[in-house]
Amino acid sequence: MLESANPVPMMTINGCVIVAIRDDLDDQEIVSLQDQLVEEVAKRAAHGVVIDISALEIVDTFAGRMLAAMAQMARVMNARTIIVGMRPAVAMTLVELGMTLDGVETALNADRAVNAIVSGRSNTP
Amino acid sequence: MPNEVTISSIIINDYERVLTEWLKVQSAEGVKRTDLVSGKESEQQSRDLLSAMAKAMPKEATDDNLDLAEPGWEPVRDALETIAENRTQRGVSTTEMGWFIGALKQPLFKILQGEIGEKPRILMREIWNVTRLIDQISLHAIETLVSKREAIIERQRAEMTEVAAPVVKIWDSIVTVPLIGTLDSFRAQTVMENLLDAIVQWEAEVAIIDITGVSTVDTMVAQHLLKTAAAVRLMGAECVICGISPKIAQTVVNLGVELPNIVTRVDLESGLAYAFERVGVIAGRG
Numbered sequence: 001m002l003e004s005a006n007p008v009p010m011m012t013i014n015g016c017v018i019v020a021i022r023d024d025l026d027d028q029e030i031v032s033l034q035d036q037l038v039e040e041v042a043k044r045a046a047h048g049v050v051i052d053i054s055a056l057e058i059v060d061t062f063a064g065r066m067l068a069a070m071a072q073m074a075r076v077m078n079a080r081t082i083i084v085g086m087r088p089a090v091a092m093t094l095v096e097l098g099m100t101l102d103g104v105e106t107a108l109n110a111d112r113a114v115n116a117i118v119s120g121r122s123n124t125p
Numbered sequence: 126m127p128n129e130v131t132i133s134s135i136i137i138n139d140y141e142r143v144l145t146e147w148l149k150v151q152s153a154e155g156v157k158r159t160d161l162v163s164g165k166e167s168e169q170q171s172r173d174l175l176s177a178m179a180k181a182m183p184k185e186a187t188d189d190n191l192d193l194a195e196p197g198w199e200p201v202r203d204a205l206e207t208i209a210e211n212r213t214q215r216g217v218s219t220t221e222m223g224w225f226i227g228a229l230k231q232p233l234f235k236i237l238q239g240e241i242g243e244k245p246r247i248l249m250r251e252i253w254n255v256t257r258l259i260d261q262i263s264l265h266a267i268e269t270l271v272s273k274r275e276a277i278i279e280r281q282r283a284e285m286t287e288v289a290a291p292v293v294k295i296w297d298s299i300v301t302v303p304l305i306g307t308l309d310s311f312r313a314q315t316v317m318e319n320l321l322d323a324i325v326q327w328e329a330e331v332a333i334i335d336i337t338g339v340s341t342v343d344t345m346v347a348q349h350l351l352k353t354a355a356a357v358r359l360m361g362a363e364c365v366i367c368g369i370s371p372k373i374a375q376t377v378v379n380l381g382v383e384l385p386n387i388v389t390r391v392d393l394e395s396g397l398a399y400a401f402e403r404v405g406v407i408a409g410r411g
Contacts, residue, residue, distance in 0.1 A: 084361055088321030091359040100355040102386075107361035108328055 008033050010040050016048040016117055017041055017079070018110065022055050030066045037070055041079050048117030049074045052110050054085030064099040071104045081105065082113035130240040132233065132254045133182045136175070139236060144175055146232030154228050161215040170208045174226075177204040178262075191254060193261040201262065209269035213277070219267050226263035230255060290316040292323035295397070298330040298404045303393075305338030313349035317356055324362050331400040332357045335393050337368030347382040354387045363388065363403060367396030 008029075010019050017040050025033065041049060051067065053059070059067075071081035082105045086094075094101065107113040136143060148168060162170075177200040183191075193201065212222060233255045241248050290312065292302045300323045302316060320332055334353065339346065354364035367390040369377075377384070390396040401408050 082361075086359050086361065088318065088325060088356075088360065091321055091356040092317060094359060095352045095356045101359060106359055108324070108330065109361070112330075112361070 007036060010036060012040065012044040012046055013114075014118065015044070015046050016050060016114055017044065017046045018050045018052070018114070020052040020055075020110075024056060024058050025063065027062055030063055034066060034070050034073070038073050038077065041074055041077050046074075046079045048114070049079050049081040050107075050110050050113045050117070051081065051083050052085045053083060053090070054087065054109075056090060057087065059086075059090045059094060061097055061099060064094055064097070064101060068101050068104050080117055082107050082116065084108065084110050084113045130237070130251075132237070132251050132258065135233060135236050135240075136182050137179050140175065140179055142236065143229075143232050144172060146235065147171055147175070147229050150228040150231045151225065154224055161217055162212065166211070170211070174201070174204045174208060174262075175229075177201045191258050191261075193258075193265055202265065205262065205266050205269055209266060209273055213270055213273040217270075219270055222270050223263050223267050226259060226266050229262075230259050233259075286312060286315050290319045292319045294323070294327045294329070295333075296401070296404070296406065298328065299333065299397070299400045300324060300327055300329040300331075301333035301335060301393070301396075303335040303338060306340065308336075308339055308346045308349055310345075310349070313346075313353065317349075317353045320353065321356060321360055324357065324360050329362050331363050331365060331403050333365045333367060333393070333396045333400055335368045335396070336366060336373070337370070337393065339368070339373075342373045342376055342382075344380055344382055347377065347380075347384065351384065351387070354384075358386075365390060365396045365399055367391065367393050 008019060008021055008025075010017060012018070017037065019033070019037060021033070037049065040046070049071075051070070053067075056063075067083060071083070074081040083101070084107045086106065107116060148171060151167065151171070181198045181201050183197065192198075209222070217225075234252060237248060237251050237255070241251065290302055290304070292300055294300050300320070302320050302323075304316065308316075316334075320334070323329065324332055334350065336342065336350070350366060354366070357364040365388045366384070369389050369391055388399060390399060398408070
C-alpha cells in the first residue's frame, strides 16, 4: 500500500465511512486515497461511504474517474457511496468534459448523505 | 502660384460663408431633422465640425495630408465623435448622418466654381480634394454612429442577461428558474451558473426549470438542458424540467432528442407537485 505523506482524514460513524478531502489532491494522492478507503471499508465492514469534496476547486477527468471507481469499488464491497458538496464550478467543468458520473450518487451535503444511507432512502432516483 | 484658391483656403478664410451655405443646404435637403435635433444644436454642431476642420486643414493639400487617419485630423475626429454621440441618442439614421456631412460638398463646390471656374484643371483637382475629404469625414461619421449604436446594443444585451435567469426559491429546498425567450449558449451558461449557485445558497434538493416561455426547443436547447440537469445532479440535487407543452413534446420526439434520466412535467404546477413529493411536503386543497 502506498503511504501518503498527508493522508486524508477518514472516520467511520455508525457503519458509515466519512471522508473529507481538505485540499486539492494530485494524482498520486488520489490513488493512495483509494487504497486507504477500500481498506477502511473492509476493516469496518461499512455499509456506506460519504466523500465530501466541497474543498476541491479542481476536479479533472482523472480525479472524476477515480471518484467513480471508488464508488464502484465500495459498492462491490456492499457500501453505498455518495459524493457530496461538489462546487458549482466543478460541476460545470465536469459536465463540459462530458463526465456526468452517471453511476455515482450525489448529495448536497454530508448531513443529507448520511441520513439517506442510515434510512436506506434513495437520494437520487 | 500665390493666393491660389484651394479647399484649404476656402475653409480657413471663407469659414462663415461656408457655414451659412451648408446650413441652407441642410434644410433644403431635409437632413436637418428639426424634430430630433433643434436648429440651434444643428448649427452649433456644424460650426464645431467646420472649425475643427479649419484647425486641422493643412495649408497646402497633398495626397497624403488629406487622410483622416493622420494625427493632425484628431480635432475633426473628436468633433465627429461628439456629434455622433449626440445624434445616436436622438435616433438619427445613418443615411441622415451621411447626408448631414455630404451637404457640405455643395457650398464648397459653389465657391470653388465661383473662384476658379475658369481654370478647369485646378478646379478638377480641388473638386477631387473636396470629395475625398468630405467622403472620408462622412464615412467616419457613419462608422462612429454605428459603433455607438453597437455599444448601446451590447449594453442592453448585458442588462438582458442580468435579468434573464432569475432563480427563485419557491419553497424550502426547492428553487426554480423560469426561462423566457430563446435559449442560446451564452444564456444557457448563465442559467446554469445561477441555478447551481442558488442550489448551494438555499441548500436546494430540487431544481425546477420552467421552459413554458421558451419559444423553440431544438437539439441545441435540449443539449443545454441536459447539461444543466447533469450539473444539478452532480451537485446532489434533482432537476425537474417542466413546461413541456404538446408542441414541444412533438418537436422533441420528432427531432430524436432524448432526455434520459430527467424528470419532465407538463406545467409548473405538476412540476411543483413532484418537487413537494420529493422533499416530503404534503400539499392539498383546503
